[in-house]
Amino acid sequence: KMSYAQDSLFITQVNAGGQKVKKEIKLPRIDSAKGVEPITQSSQSTELLLAGKEMAEVQAQLDQKKIEFQERISKCEEGEARIAAGQKKLKNERITFEAITKEREAKRAREEKKAQEAMAARRDLERKADELRVEMAQLQEQMERTKAELDKVVDYHAYLEKVVEYSPEFMEIPDILKRYETLIATQADLESSVQTNAEESESLRLELHQMTKGGQNELLILSSQIASHQIALEQATIATVLEENEKEFREDKIKEGVAQLGRAQMSLVNLFNRCRATHASETKPKQDAKLDQMLRYIEERIKTVTSIAREANKPSSPEQGGHASPDPLRSTGATHTGVSDALPPRSR
Helix, strand or coil, rough: CCCCCEEEEEEEEECCCCCEEEEEEEEECCCCCCHHHHHHHHHHHHHHHHHHHHHHHHHHHHHHHHHHHHHHHHHHHHHHHHHHHHHHHHHHHCCCCCCCHHHEEEEEEEECHHHHHHHHHHHHHHHHHHHHHHHHHHHHHHHHHHHHHHHHHHHHHHHHHHHHHCCCCCCCHHHHHHHHHHHHHHHHHHHHHHHHHHHHHHHHHHHHHHHHHHHHHHHHHHHHHHHHHHHHHHHHHHHHHHHHHHHHHHHHHHHHHHHHHHHHHHHHHHHHHHHHHHHCCCCCCCCCHHHHHHHHHHHHHHHHCCCCCCHHHHHCHHHHHCCCCHHHHHHCCCCCCCCHHHCCCHHH
């Protein structure tokens, strides 16, 4: 780039660092016609030639500088391209590195989580192992105790075998053990019942004590009433005894009446059967007749027999030979007092 001043020429260029450099080249001064001293034509031509030569040199230098500048620009562009490619590569590498870092962080987190889970599982297994060791120790102790108890009960087993051998009541050792368990259960039930009864007795005793303590005042108040009530009770007792005696007397009379009624019914049935047995007519009543029918039938038969007896007891005429006819009642086994004869001795 060139700029002209009044008496000099300025050339501006860009150096290798990218900064502008300003150079000043002195040119011959050419004054205008006015106000200057006149010069010859040859001197002006010489100065113009010199100026043109210097201008050519300057232009050559300028072209050379342009070429260098273009080369530098190309180198700068190539450098920028390389830098951009490097930055892109660095960016890609950074992205790849970040992805790898994230993946490694995630993998590390997973590994740490697995490690923590493994540690937790290990602690859990160790705890279970400790518990199993404790349980195994307890089982070992229990086995030792059981073994000791087994050694102790060996003699009892031999004894039970002898009991089974000599006792006809038990066939096997389990029968003895079942009997023992039954007795133990019964004993436990009895002990429980005793304990329950004892608790109930204790509660009842406490309740009785409270009631006794609470009833002392009432007892003192009612003591006077009890005396008067005792007198009334004695009077009521005497009246009750009298009533009981009267009740027993009435019950005895009722029983005696019932017995008499039974005996009378039996006598009535006996008379009915006797009258029915001596009745040859087909109109005689049935065996299962009712009591009122029996009474009517017996009454009719007594009337009939009585009338027959009266006719037979009349004095006979001489033409009849002076002999009385036989008593129809005696012939039938019945008399005028047949009803009294049929009754039991107490009812006469």
